[in-house]
Amino acid sequence: xxxxxxxxxxxxxxxxxxxxxxxxxxxxxxxxxxxxxxxxxxxxxxxxxxxxxxxxxxxxxxxxxxxxxxxxxxxxxxxxxxxxxxxxxxxxxxxxxxxxxxxxxxxxxxxxxxxxxxxxxxxxxxxxxxxxxxxxxxxxxxxxxxxxxxxxxxxxxxxxxxxxxxxxxxxxxxxxxxxx
Numbered sequence: 001x002x003x004x005x006x007x008x009x010x011x012x013x014x015x016x017x018x019x020x021x022x023x024x025x026x027x028x029x030x031x032x033x034x035x036x037x038x039x040x041x042x043x044x045x046x047x048x049x050x051x052x053x054x055x056x057x058x059x060x061x062x063x064x065x066x067x068x069x070x071x072x073x074x075x076x077x078x079x080x081x082x083x084x085x086x087x088x089x090x091x092x093x094x095x096x097x098x099x100x101x102x103x104x105x106x107x108x109x110x111x112x113x114x115x116x117x118x119x120x121x122x123x124x125x126x127x128x129x130x131x132x133x134x135x136x137x138x139x140x141x142x143x144x145x146x147x148x149x150x151x152x153x154x155x156x157x158x159x160x161x162x163x164x165x166x167x168x169x170x171x172x173x174x175x176x177x178x179x180x
Contacts, residue, residue, distance in 0.1 A: 047085030056102030
């Protein structure tokens with residue numbers, strides 16, 4: 001199999017790519033397949049790789065000591081994941097586990113730097129724009145999900161210290177999702 005550059009341009013970057021961009025991306029992006037149940041990213045795994053779900057789906061799961069994994073998000077075909085560890089080059093803070101057979105495209109951070117070195121700043125800009133768009137969507141999604149829960153808590157006779165603890169826990173969950 002080879003990377004579908006036309007799909008990548010239209011689905012991830014939002015436009016058709018020219019021949020030079022297509023050729024360059026074909027040399028720096030790799031493809032890997034994962035079977036359902038296989039781990040795509042492991043907690044603690046070295047960062048610095050942007051993942052793009054070409055097909056299939058996966059769960060983002062947080063592991064707590066001795067507890068069952070907690071699903072905090074789902075990744076569908078056409079979505080980016082691992083974007084914060086790509087940017088900050090820190091280890092992964094969650095597992096990403098395939099829920100269906102998946103095809104994943106991978107772009108190492110150093111390779112995107114080489115795109116800039118090749119004079120293709122616009123191409124690098126498209127990747128960064130996609131990352132910002134994805135993070136904006138995650139934040140909006142979490143705001144929509146968390147706001148009603150916070151209102152419910154506010155309306156109940158819950159001691160202030162408990163509210164603060166719950167809000168802190170929810171913020172930690174959002175940060176874990178955002179850093180995955």
